[in-house]
Structures are given as C-alpha cells and as structure tokens.
Amino acid sequence: MSVPLIQQYRVARYILSNRLRGVRQYPLVLMLEPLFQCNLACSGCGKIDYPEEILKRRMSVEEALKAVDECGAPMVSLAGGEPLVHKELPAIVEGIVSRKKFVYLCTNAILLPKHIDRFKPSVYLTFSIHLDGNQERHDASVCQEGVYDKAVAAIRLARERGFRVTVNSTLFQGEGPEEIADFFDSAMKLGVEGITVSPGYSYERAPNQEVFMPRQQSKKLFREVFRLGREGKRRWVFNQSSLFLDFLAGNQTYQCTPWSNPTYNVFGWQRPCYLLVGEGYASSFQALLEDTEWDRYGVGRNPKCDNCMAHCGFEGTAVNDTFSHPLKALRVFLRGPRTHGPLAPEVPIVYSSSHPDPFSVRIPISQVRTEGATKATV
Numbered sequence: 236m237s238v239p240l241i242q243q244y245r246v247a248r249y250i251l252s253n254r255l256r257g258v259r260q261y262p263l264v265l266m267l268e269p270l271f272q273c274n275l276a277c278s279g280c281g282k283i284d285y286p287e288e289i290l291k292r293r294m295s296v297e298e299a300l301k302a303v304d305e306c307g308a309p310m311v312s313l314a315g316g317e318p319l320v321h322k323e324l325p326a327i328v329e330g331i332v333s334r335k336k337f338v339y340l341c342t343n344a345i346l347l348p349k350h351i352d353r354f355k356p357s358v359y360l361t362f363s364i365h366l367d368g369n370q371e372r373h374d375a376s377v378c379q380e381g382v383y384d385k386a387v388a389a390i391r392l393a394r395e396r397g398f399r400v401t402v403n404s405t406l407f408q409g410e411g412p413e414e415i416a417d418f419f420d421s422a423m424k425l426g427v428e429g430i431t432v433s434p435g436y437s438y439e440r441a442p443n444q445e446v447f448m449p450r451q452q453s454k455k456l457f458r459e460v461f462r463l464g465r466e467g468k469r470r471w472v473f474n475q476s477s478l479f480l481d482f483l484a485g486n487q488t489y490q491c492t493p494w495s496n497p498t499y500n501v502f503g504w505q506r507p508c509y510l511l512v513g514e515g516y517a518s519s520f521q522a523l524l525e526d527t528e529w530d531r532y533g534v535g536r537n538p539k540c541d542n543c544m545a546h547c548g549f550e551g552t553a554v555n556d557t558f559s560h561p562l563k564a565l566r567v568f569l570r571g572p573r574t575h576g577p578l579a580p581e582v583p584i585v586y587s588s589s590h591p592d593p594f595s596v597r598i599p600i601s602q603v604r605t606e607g608a609t610k611a612t613v
Contacts, residue, residue: 454485495551
C-alpha cells in the first residue's frame with residue numbers, strides 16, 4: 236500500500252499553486268498539539284516536564300479548527316503529548332477531515348483500542364503509530380515494558396477496521412544498521428502504509444541527552460541501513476520524499492525550512508518549530524511568518540540547530556528541491572539513496588558573527604522547568 240493518489244494529487248497541486256504565485260514561505264504540514272500531557276515518559280522527550288497546570292490545559296475544538304483554517308496547510312499532524320488523552324479529539328479530527336485536510340494522528344497507541352470506535356475510516360485520516368524499533372528497543376525508548384506489544388496489536392486492529400496506518404520512528408544512539416533494517420522488515424510485515432523515520436533531535440527538555448546522535452553519525456548510520464536494504468532487496472516503503480531520505484544518507488546539502496511545518500499548541504504559534512523552546516510565540520500564523528527572524532535559525536546559524544536532521548525542518552526543503560529538480564528526484568526515487576562516496580558538504584557556520592550571544596535563550600516564565608510534572612492517568 237502507498238499514499239493514496241488523491242493525497243499525492245492535492246498536495247502536489249497545493250505546492251505548485253504556491254510556486255506559480257511566487258510564494259516562498261508556505262506551510263506543508265501543520266503540527267497541531269492540543270495538549271502536552273502524556274501517558275508515557277519517554278527518555279528522548281520532555282513534554283511532560285511542564286508544570287501540572289500546563290499539563291492540564293486542553294485546546295478547544297474551536298481553537299484547533301481555527302488554527303487549521305488560519306494555516307491552510309493541506310496536511311495536519313496531530314501530536315502532543317498523547318492526543319488520545321484529549322477527550323474532544325474525535326471532534327477535532329472530524330472537523331479537520333470535513334475540511335478535506337489529511338490528518339496524521341500521532342499516537343503511542345496505548346489508548347487506541349479503547350477509543351477506536353470514536354473514529355471513522357477515511358482517506359483523510361491516518362493513525363501514525365510511534366515505534367522506535369523492535370520490542371526491546373522500543374520499550375527501552377519509551378521507558379515502559381509491554382508498550383511495543385500494545386502498539387503492534389493496535390496497528391493490527393486499526394488495519395482490520397479499515398484505517399490508514401503508518402509507523403513513525405525516531406532513531407537514537409546505540410542502534411545498529413542491522414537492527415534497524417530488521418525493524419523496517421517487521422513494520423512492513425504489519426501491513427502499514429509506510430514508515431516515517433528521523434534521527435532524534437537533542438530536545439533540550441529531554442531527560443536523557445545521551446541518546447541523541449551527532450549529525451555525521453546519523454548520516455553514516457542511514458547509509459548503512461539503506462545499503463543493507465538495497466543489497467538484501469528489501470522492500471521498504473517510506474512516507475517521505477526520496478530526496479529527504481537521500482539527505483539523511485548525507486547526499487544533499489540542505490538548510491531547514493521551519494515555516495513548512497509550523498506548530499500551534501496550547502501556548503499559541505511557536506517560533507520557529509516545535510523542537511526549540513524558549514523562542515517565543517506569535518499571535519497569529521501570519522505574524523509567525525512575517526515577524527519571526529528566520530535567519531536566526533538553522534544549521535550553522537544557531538548552535539541549537541547544528542545536529543538537527545529532523546523531518547519537521549528538512550522534509551519541506553526536500554519537497555521544494557523535488558519540484559525544482561524533478562529529474563534528480565526521479566533518479567533517487569528509482570535508484571535509492573547513494574550509500575558510497577563522499578558526503579555532501581555541510582552548510583557553513585555563520586553564527587559566530589551574527590549571534591553575539593549564541594547560547595542565550597528566551598524562556599517565558601510560564602514555561603520554566605518544574606520538577607514533579609505528572610503523567611496523564613486515563
């Protein structure tokens with residue numbers, strides 16, 4: 236199974252429309268976070284490390300749909316926190332689907348069997364289920380035993396009920412190429428539509444900073460994984476552009492385009508992306524586009540960004556490159572990412588001159604790190 240043609244067509248039409256009108260900064264996917272509360276405490280995520288009064292906040296249905304309309308992106312990634320903790324999530328999903336937006340509901344799937352009857356199968360709705368590897372690796376990543384088995388059971392249930400299902404995976408320190416290749420094989424056997432994969436970003440609120448890979452290590456790892464896939468003639472389907480996968484393998488020199496994946500959460504429109512905290516919020520999506528100092532962010536522009544290869548920043552860049560250089564994209568699509576030869580050069584470091592104090596962080600008082608943040612009990 237692959238991404239439905241109607242989705243490919245509508246997203247392509249949207250991109251071409253913006254390019255023909257000369258629009259340089261346009262959103263591709265809206266990251267909508269209606270809450271931060273979660274029923275897990277993963278080592279690579281710090282969302283539940285907010286004060287309890289923040290974790291109890293819920294975005295209203297009206298507020299969520301207003302953000303969808305205001306942004307106008309053809310795709311919406313519903314994240315969090317754990318979205319299924321939000322009692323009004325089915326109404327939010329229904330409202331997005333009624334607008335003919337393609338919504339990816341990102342979930343650890345623990346609560347999915349309990350709530351699945353509150354959703355209707357649709358070409359516009361995909362359950363994007365979090366799996367960071369096979370059983371031992373995933374359970375270690377989410378710091379709780381048995382979660383992998385629950386996620387796999389939820390995938391099978393959702394497929395049986397006729398839902399679109401993908402797997403979203405974040406790769407961390409210590410994972411070997413053979414282990415990752417075996418995991419991709421297992422995901423394909425589950426019958427998912429595709430895999431979304433990204434190296435972990437060193438999210439500063441994450442409780443364990445040792446799990447994140449440096450940029451060069453990530454590129455070499457992905458090269459080895461793709462080499463194993465090619466040599467073993469393994470049939471992996473990724474829910475990502477071929478040029479983004481080529482970028483992961485170190486073959487493209489890309490700068491991130493954070494406006495392609497804007498974030499709206501319980502605080503508002505987050506600058507510049509969901510991975511950087513303490514950079515402030517905009518009052519509207521238009522203000523986010525027009526008033527954010529985009530040149531302050533990106534690899535070589537800001538030390539916080541230097542190891543980032545996350546899809547939220549670089550998938551939009553790869554998609555733009557695909558439309559600018561379709562023959563290059565076609566070659567990579569047909570042959571797969573290059574796994575030998577020199578790596579593409581990195582973008583130059585410029586923040587030594589443009590950032591007199593590059594490590595300064597502006598953190599609103601409402602977001603001060605507080606001990607004792609709690610998980611959701613549902």
